[in-house]
Structures are given as structure tokens and as C-alpha cells.
Amino acid sequence: xxxxxxxxxxxxxxxxxxxxxxxxxxxxxxxxxxxxxxxxxxxxxxxxxxxxxxxxxxxxxxxxxxxxxxxxxxxxxxxxxxxxxxxxxxxxxxxxxxxxxxxxxxxxxxxxxxxxxxxxxxxxxxxxxxxxxxxxxxxxxxxxxxxxxxxxxxxxxxxxxxxxxxxxxxxxxxxxxxxxxxxxxxxxxxxxxxxxxxxxxxxxxxxxxxxxxxxxxxxxxxxxxxxxxxxxxxxxxxxxxxxxxxxxxxxxxxxxxxxxxxxxxxxxxxxxxxxxxxxxxxxxxxxxxxxxxxxxxxxxxxxxxxxxxxxxxxxxxxxxx
Amino acid sequence: xxxxxxxxxxxxxxxxxxxxxxxxxxxxxxxxxxxxxxxxxxxxxxxxxxxxxxxxxxxxxxxxxxxxxxxxxxxxxxxxxxxxxxxxx
Numbered sequence: 009x010x011x012x013x014x015x016x017x018x019x020x021x022x023x024x025x026x027x028x029x030x031x032x033x034x035x036x037x038x039x040x041x042x043x044x045x046x047x048x049x050x051x052x053x054x055x056x057x058x059x060x061x062x063x064x065x066x067x068x069x070x071x072x073x074x075x076x077x078x079x080x081x082x083x084x085x086x087x088x089x090x091x092x093x094x095x096x097x098x099x100x101x102x103x104x105x106x107x108x109x110x111x112x113x114x115x116x117x118x119x120x121x122x123x124x125x126x127x128x129x130x131x132x133x134x135x136x137x138x139x140x141x142x143x144x145x146x147x148x149x150x151x152x153x154x155x156x157x158x159x160x161x162x163x164x165x166x167x168x169x170x171x172x173x174x175x176x177x178x179x180x181x182x183x184x185x186x187x188x189x190x191x192x193x194x195x196x197x198x199x200x201x202x203x204x205x206x207x208x209x210x211x212x213x214x215x216x217x218x219x220x221x222x223x224x225x226x227x228x229x230x231x232x233x234x235x236x237x238x239x240x241x242x243x244x245x246x247x248x249x250x251x252x253x254x255x256x257x258x259x260x261x262x263x264x265x266x267x268x269x270x271x272x273x274x275x276x277x278x279x280x281x282x283x284x285x286x287x288x289x290x291x292x293x294x295x296x297x298x299x300x301x302x303x304x305x306x307x308x309x310x311x312x313x314x315x316x317x318x319x320x321x322x323x324x325x326x327x328x329x
Numbered sequence: 330x331x332x333x334x335x336x337x338x339x340x341x342x343x344x345x346x347x348x349x350x351x352x353x354x355x356x357x358x359x360x361x362x363x364x365x366x367x368x369x370x371x372x373x374x375x376x377x378x379x380x381x382x383x384x385x386x387x388x389x390x391x392x393x394x395x396x397x398x399x400x401x402x403x404x405x406x407x408x409x410x411x412x413x414x415x416x417x418x
Contacts, residue, residue, distance in 0.1 A: 091378065091396055125354035125380035126394065143353050160353075167356040231399075286398030290357060292377040293395040293402070294336045300399055 010041040012070040018063055025060055026176055028183040034059035035083040040107040041066075044073035048114040051155060053144065054100060054121070056081040056089050064148040065121075072155060077118060079103050090127030097129050101137045110138065119144045119154075122165060169289040174220040177287045182216045185280065203253070203269065204318060207246035211273040214238050215280030220287070231291070232303035235281025239274030246273055257325050264321040272314015275307040282307075337393040338375040342366045344389035351381035351390055 025034050036057040043066060052075045055065045062078060069076075079099050081089035089095035104110070104118070120128055122143045130141035145154050145164035154160050189212040197205035219226070219238055226234035246269035251262055282299060285291040338359070345366040352360040352367055357374040360367045360381065379394025 090380075122354060123356065125384055126378045127383075129383045130350060131384070131386040146356060162358070165353065165356070166358055282399045286396070286400045288397070290374070290376050291397035292336045292375060293393070293397045294377060296397045296399050296402060300402060304403070 010043055010066055010076065012043065012066050012068075012072070014063055014067050018059075021059055022063065026179055028180040031180065032083050036062045036078050038078045038080040038103060040109060040112065041076040041078060043069055043076060044071070046073040046075050048112070050074050050113065051119055052077055052109065052113055052117070053119045053151070054079060054124070056084065056086045056095055056124075058083050058085045058089075061085050061148075065151065068148040068151045070152075072152065074155075075109075075113065077103060077107065077109065086121045087123040087126070090124040093127050095124045096127035097132045097136075100128055100133055100141075104137045104139055116140055117142055121148070122146045122160075123167075167289045171221065173289070174223060174287075178217050178220055181280075181284065181287065185212060185216055199322075201318070201322075203246055203249050203265070207242060207269050207273050208276060210245075211239050211242045211276040212280065214242055215277035219277070219281045219284055223284075223288075230295075230299050230303070231281045231285050231288075232278050232299050232307070235278035236274050238281065239277025240270075242277065243270040243273035246270070255325075257328065261321055261324045261328075264317055264324065268314045268317035268321060271310050271317065275310035275314065278303065279307050336372070336375045336377050337391075338369075338372060338377065338381075339391045340369045341389050341391075342369075344387050346387040346389075348386065350384040350386075354380040354384050356380075 021034055025031060036059055038057050050073050053065060053069075054077045055062050057078050057080055062076070066076060079089075079095055080103070081095045081099070084092070084094060086095055100118070100120070109118075110116070116138055117140045118133075119142050123146055125143055128141060130143070133139060133141045143160075144151060145160045146167055147164070150160070150164045154164065189209065193205045193208045193212075196202075196208055215235060215238070219235060222238065223234065227237050228234050247266035250266040250269060251259075253262070255262070282303065285296045285299070340360075347363070347366050349362050349367060352358075352362050356378070357371065357376060359369065359371045359375050361370045362368075375392070376397055377392050377394050379392055382390040382392050382394070
């Protein structure tokens with residue numbers, strides 16, 4: 009049994025999962041769950057055993073009597089699990105058998121989320137289990153309309169990756185990057201370069217948070233190019249700050265510092281932008297491989313050049329006393 | 330948006346049985362239902378997820394599918410692994 013009501017506890021777990029805390033441990037026990045007054049004629053909907061997936065589905069089914077067939081996807085969401093085959097033909101066929109589904113319902117249809125289709129071959133499931141797989145909408149929120157109409161509208165079939173979709177992904181990536189960013193920023197500060205310290209923090213902040221927000225509006229096609237553009241703003245800002253700062257050194261020395269920021273900081277943002285390809289819903293492996301081949305070396309070279317120029321400017325300052 | 334200019338998706342209409350499954354499963358509207366065969370209408374939108382070819386019982390669609398994730402690819406390259414794998418699955 010389950011319900012379509014989410015408790016305060018459920019919502020707290022959702023927030024924690026989104027923030028990346030024990031991200032892979034929010035699991036639901038695989039099996040068949042009865043919702044409302046589900047009977048032999050009620051629809052069967054397949055879901056992943058990731059709590060966010062399961063809760064999205066059951067809360068969208070308010071007032072509906074249905075069975076939810078929870079697969080063992082090792083606590084991973086539908087699309088990612090399907091991409092790796094854990095939300096796949098084998099697991100669906102075996103879960104149908106293990107739960108004795110054919111004795112619970114009289115029909116022979118399982119409604120599966122559309123995004124599991126990278127792992128579930130509908131024709132194979134039918135051959136091996138007798139159950140027809142009907143692919144439901146991409147988003148659980150559309151499931152009510154889908155059940156009522158018996159089919160998906162074209163819009164239900166498309167992945168949008170709109171602003172909210174992108175924003176909710178920020179904390180997970182930020183949590184992974186935080187130790188590196190904080191470490192590098194602190195190191196620069198301790199070394200007596202507050203502009204570099206602030207610049208590293210700002211370049212990372214725009215890469216991790218600004219980039220997902222601004223993605224559709226940034227110039228260029230490739231994520232790296234968009235990242236260079238965004239990081240370039242930070243780099244130029246830091247360079248201007250370095251030129252304007254009267255620290256007693258000569259203009260050429262300050263120009264060298266400025267150049268180190270203008271060259272080094274965009275690479276930081278661009279690298280984080282490139283890594284956002286894994287969060288996006290439309291980048292292809294062919295395209296990403298091409299980006300890595302084209303831009304990772306320039307990024308490394310820019311970061312190294314920035315660091316070298318920065319050290320050189322510091323040496324020049326120290327010599328002049 | 331950052332769309333690849335090329336990808337590995339290929340479609341052989343002569344094998345198509347017009348079941349329409351590819352048009353159903355594609356999250357980017359790459360295929361459209363036609364009268365007797367589906368049409369490949371937006372090749373450039375393909376993200377190589379592989380849902381269409383997996384669900385093409387007629388074997389009319391081929392695509393080298395994998396995850397389009399730079400982190401996974403760079404990590405697997407550094408560790409010398411064959412298949413890209415991220416922390417996500």
C-alpha cells in the first residue's frame with residue numbers, strides 16, 4: 009500500500025537529496041504498491057526505486073486507483089538507470105514475475121515512463137512476460153491527463169530542460185566542486201592575492217550557478233564556448249580591478265597580474281560549464297567527445313599560463329621590494 | 330543551444346515497419362509518424378540516448394548510444410576504463 013500524499017518527512021528527504029546528501033541512498037523497496045482502491049482492472053505504472061522518482065509518481069496520482077510497480081534501479085532515477093540498463097528489460101520482466109503481477113491484474117499492460125526507453129525494449133518485454141509496455145509521459149505530473157486520455161500529447165513526449173529543471177541541479181554539482189574551489193580560493197588568499205581569491209570564487213560561482221541559469225542565452229553552441237564567454241566577464245572584471253588597484257607596483261607589473269586573471273579565470277568557468285553536459289538533457293556523446301578533444305587542452309593551457317603569469321608578477325613585485 | 334552538428338544516428342526506411350515506437354520514445358522529436366514509414370525529421374536534435382534503436386523491433390535504426398557527460402568521459406579516460414561511467418548510475 010502507498011498513498012499519493014507526501015508527508016513533511018518526504019519533503020525534507022527531497023530537499024536533502026537535491027542538495028546531494030546521501031544522494032544515492034534514498035531508496036524505496038522494490039515491489040508492487042497498491043494505491044487507492046486499485047483492483048484487477050486498475051492501471052499498472054512502473055517506477056524506479058529512487059525516492060524522488062517514486063514520490064513524483066505517487067503524488068501525481070492523487071485520486072487515482074492504480075498499482076505502482078517499483079523496479080530495483082539501485083536507488084537511481086528513471087533516465088540515468090535506463091541509460092545504464094538497470095531500469096531495463098531484464099529487471100522489468102523479472103519484477104513482473106516476482107510480484108506475481110499477472111495474478112493481481114486481469115489486463116496485460118504496464119505503463120512505463122517514457123524516459124526508461126533507453127533501457128526497456130517494449131517488444132522484448134512483451135515476448136518474455138506477456139505484458140505490453142505502454143510508454144507514458146516524460147513527466148510524472150502529466151500522468152493524470154495521460155490516464156484520462158489514454159495517450160500522450162506531443163508536448164508530454166518532449167524533454168524541455170527549462171529554467172527550473174536546470175536550477176534544481178545546481179546544488180549537486182556545487183557540492184562536488186566546493187572543496188576544490190574553496191581550497192584554491194583560500195590558497196590564493198593566504199598567498200596574498202585577494203583578487204585571485206575572489207576571482208576563483210566568482211569564476212566558479214558563475215560556472216556552477218550562473219551557467220545553468222543562463223544556458224540558453226549564452227553565446228555559442230558548445231558548452232565550453234558558453235563557459236569561456238561567461239568566465240571571460242569575470243576574468244575581465246578581475247583584470248580591471250588589478251589595473252586599478254594601487255599597490256605600489258609599476259603599471260607593467262600590474263598589467264601582468266591583470267593578464268593572469270583575464271587568461272586563467274575563464275578556463276575555470278569553461279571547465280565547469282563543460283561538466284554541465286552530464287546534467288543537461290540534450291548533449292550527445294559524439295558532441296561531448298568533440299568538445300573534450302577541442303577545448304580541454306586550451307583550458308589547461310590557459311589555467312597554466314594564468315598561474316605562471318601570476319607567479320611572475322609576484323616575483324617582479326617582490327624584487328622591487 | 331549546444332546541439333551537436335553530427336551524430337551517429339542512422340535510419341534505414343526500407344526496414345521500417347511503421348510501428349511508430351521511435352517517435353513515441355524519442356525525447357527530442359527526432360522522428361515523426363508518416364503514412365507508411367516514420368520520417369527522420371530532426372537528426373540534429375539527436376542526443377544518442379538509444380531509446381529508438383532499442384525499441385525498433387525491425388532493426389531499422391542504429392545509433393552508438395552512451396551518456397553525453399563530459400565528467401564521465403574524462404574520468405573514464407583518466408582511469409583507463411573503456412565505458413564512460415559517472416557517479417550517477
